[in-house]
Amino acid sequence: MESTSFLVSKQRRRLADFVTLTKPGVMMLAVFTAVVGLTIAPGDLAPLRACLAVLAIAAGAGAAGVLNMWYDADIDAVMTRTARRPIPSGRIGRGEALGLGLVLAAGSVVVLALAANLVAAGLLAFTILFYVVVYTVWLKRRTPHNIVIGGAAGALPPVIGWAAATGHIGLEPLVLFLIVFLWTPPHFWALALNRSDDYARAGVPMLPVVAGRAATKRQILLYSLLLVPASLLPCVLGFAGALYGAIAATWGALFIAIAWRLSRTREGDAPVARRLFVFSIAYLFLLFAALLAGHRGGPAQADLSSANAHVGVATAGEG
Numbered sequence: 001m002e003s004t005s006f007l008v009s010k011q012r013r014r015l016a017d018f019v020t021l022t023k024p025g026v027m028m029l030a031v032f033t034a035v036v037g038l039t040i041a042p043g044d045l046a047p048l049r050a051c052l053a054v055l056a057i058a059a060g061a062g063a064a065g066v067l068n069m070w071y072d073a074d075i076d077a078v079m080t081r082t083a084r085r086p087i088p089s090g091r092i093g094r095g096e097a098l099g100l101g102l103v104l105a106a107g108s109v110v111v112l113a114l115a116a117n118l119v120a121a122g123l124l125a126f127t128i129l130f131y132v133v134v135y136t137v138w139l140k141r142r143t144p145h146n147i148v149i150g151g152a153a154g155a156l157p158p159v160i161g162w163a164a165a166t167g168h169i170g171l172e173p174l175v176l177f178l179i180v181f182l183w184t185p186p187h188f189w190a191l192a193l194n195r196s197d198d199y200a201r202a203g204v205p206m207l208p209v210v211a212g213r214a215a216t217k218r219q220i221l222l223y224s225l226l227l228v229p230a231s232l233l234p235c236v237l238g239f240a241g242a243l244y245g246a247i248a249a250t251w252g253a254l255f256i257a258i259a260w261r262l263s264r265t266r267e268g269d270a271p272v273a274r275r276l277f278v279f280s281i282a283y284l285f286l287l288f289a290a291l292l293a294g295h296r297g298g299p300a301q302a303d304l305s306s307a308n309a310h311v312g313v314a315t316a317g318e319g
Helices: 002-021 024-040 047-071 094-115 118-139 146-155 157-166 171-193 196-202 213-231 242-264 270-293 304-308
Strands: none
Touching: 002 047, 002 094, 024 047, 024 157, 024 171, 024 270, 047 094, 047 118, 047 157, 094 118, 094 157, 118 146, 118 157, 146 157, 146 171, 157 171, 171 196, 171 213, 171 242, 171 270, 213 242, 242 270
């Protein structure tokens, strides 16, 4: 009995380690923005197909996380923040992680193609490849601009969600892409400011390591100033209402205020950087939640994409 209980406990721990490889926190935020994109889109995806599409997007995000941890196992072992992750700690083998990542990646793309359309599936495949190959393998260890360029992968889920519902890419999801794209650098650099020793030890050229804290804080403020006007574009373009506009304006002002305070803090800036990092997560979640809450659904919503913005890739997968 004790032996059986031990085996069950061991399998549960291994399952938890495999789940950890998918970076659940990152995955949940990506899936949430994808759900918002899918929900506010003018398309009519059946409930079962919509659920399968969301699960496929979650699996794709998880695949990207697993493959990232597989490739980065060597530097994860050097960094204090990541040393206890499943692969560097020896609880999961690199081969096991690679196999899981590839299966999740392939399966997610196939399921999304069957549940929704080839446009959404192609975007998901591109997102996984971009995150793993362009960001993880190429940029992360070579340039301090890694998170700016690589952030495009994290900004694509709302576009994938929209494409899953409509079969094309419109202006609205590109605006959502822009918001997440501009949000990523101040969010991540706020974390990097307090992990610069870790990155330096691992030889990863994050901005605080290469350019210093002062330059990083100036860049955080710059991107924050670009982010807030971009966050108001849904109101300007007519696919978000007063609730969203009020939240985007007030929370945007708070975002800039914290970024400004961080840029003016010379000594002891770690608590302010931590505050901005935590606030930025709540900010993005609330922004997309407000967009979702203000969505009335149906064809009465302004449909900018059907009016004038079918992108060239629009129907590539449907014929």
